[in-house]
Amino acid sequence: MSTTRKRTSPGASAVFDLDQFLATRTETVNRALNRFLPGGRVKPATMHQAMRYSLFAGGKRMRPALCLAAAAACGGDEAEALPLACAVECIHTYSLVHDDLPAMDNDDYRRGKLTNHKVFGEGIAVLAGDALLTQAFEIAAQARGWPRYPHKELILELARASGSLQLIAGQVADLEAEGKKIPTAQLRYIHERKTSALLCASVRLGGMSANCTPAQLEALTRFGYNVGLAFQVIDDILDLTQTSEKLGKTAGKDTKAQKATYPAIVGLEKSRRIAAQLTGRAYDALKIFRGQAPALEALAAHLLKRDR
């Protein structure tokens, strides 16, 4: 499952070692995040420990991996994408910390560990989320800019994907849909914002760090959009079919909270087909890279087949 034949380049016979890619990039990203963040003893120590607790709680670093892979696909230096990869991970982590709060999803476990507010209390958890969100912009500002993609564009990309029309809109619509029967179009609206927006920004920012062409950026946008939607459909499937132990978070909570999900609306089998179809569209978007985007291909396949 971890090695994938290149599908968009039929002639190539090389296999891509995704396990190794993920292991090395996770280490690189973790080291960089450790450098970017104030140390756990820096005053106020509670705050920096709370930020680090959630940031280093064993996240899969999928968004940073996608960001770095996109940079590589565009012929860029992954090191120049690193601040942006770290920034999206900070945004992702802050959104989880706030999402787990009692006033929101009220979750006690995340990635197999107690959630931030269970360890540090609600007040600190709110502030730790705020600090991670703020830190994301401080880190992103340290990326390299290009004339085509100056800092202004990088910051706008990150802010818009995370703002009230995208990531936060998804959270709100998700909250508001609880206990209601919603049409598939509304569910799609939620997924596009709650998950696709930041995944899409991750690959786009990776491309921008590599000074990609407008056509490459367009391809990455389509890739990120479809991979993001597939990712959320699969998340919903896993919530229904896996144990809490396996997921490291409370399984079955979508059903319990009467959340709108694909499995709830169209059933499990059709949900699986939809996820596969979206992943297929993501592959298609990569054609422009003529087989030179093996990491992105392997990540898309991996995200479709993951079991946690």
Place this chain on the structure above:
Amino acid sequence: MSTTRKRTSPGASAVFDLDQFLATRTETVNRALNRFLPGGRVKPATMHQAMRYSLFAGGKRMRPALCLAAAAACGGDEAEALPLACAVECIHTYSLVHDDLPAMDNDDYRRGKLTNHKVFGEGIAVLAGDALLTQAFEIAAQARGWPRYPHKELILELARASGSLQLIAGQVADLEAEGKKIPTAQLRYIHERKTSALLCASVRLGGMSANCTPAQLEALTRFGYNVGLAFQVIDDILDLTQTSEKLGKTAGKDTKAQKATYPAIVGLEKSRRIAAQLTGRAYDALKIFRGQAPALEALAAHLLKRDR
């Protein structure tokens, strides 16, 4: 009280009409914020209504006024400081929305109106704060950059002043000091971060928008630092001496929450002397502008003498 003789320019006899300055700039800033923010009917409407509820709840717009006044002092065009003025106001408002949450200060009233979570619920209030914080960076990125102050520097300035070492550090230290007797140095640490950091960034960003000289930036930094400290000392005094009606928020809550404040530690009279002394230092910092910073002078005097 609203017109102030120029103190640093003994020769000048002109008086500065601060009331008019504040009225016109408040209107300009409100119009700009209204343009920058998605409309109250834009989906998700709840979110944009919640953001707008707190942003247009009658805030005094002191930080934007300081930002615009600093730009003018440096010979700049106030219009070019406007996005930065709006950005600091978004940061300020988000910090109030989160600070009022039950898990933090648990306040029901702010500026004479129900707090955000009392109207929209805790979940939406958390997200509205997040959205305002994110919006701040989206707005700031739209400011004009200069070779000396490119977007990278503007974003770093805003993020650092708002981050875990400054604004958020102040909130954390404030929470942790509740019910404890702390030394004056620790109280100063809290005020520097909770209030001075963002006030200081407001005038610095105003200066940067005007492509100020390094010496002007240094002067604005000293001005903002001292005005910020004075501002917080006066806030503590007003909490003790004014009614809730006058303040538009719960008065006496510092005492009730056993908050560390200057009046609690050094008494009311000495607190007033300290505030005046800090304001004096702020005036001194303006000498470099040779009387061409009347709005900054008048604002410092106004902030010292305000009664709400």
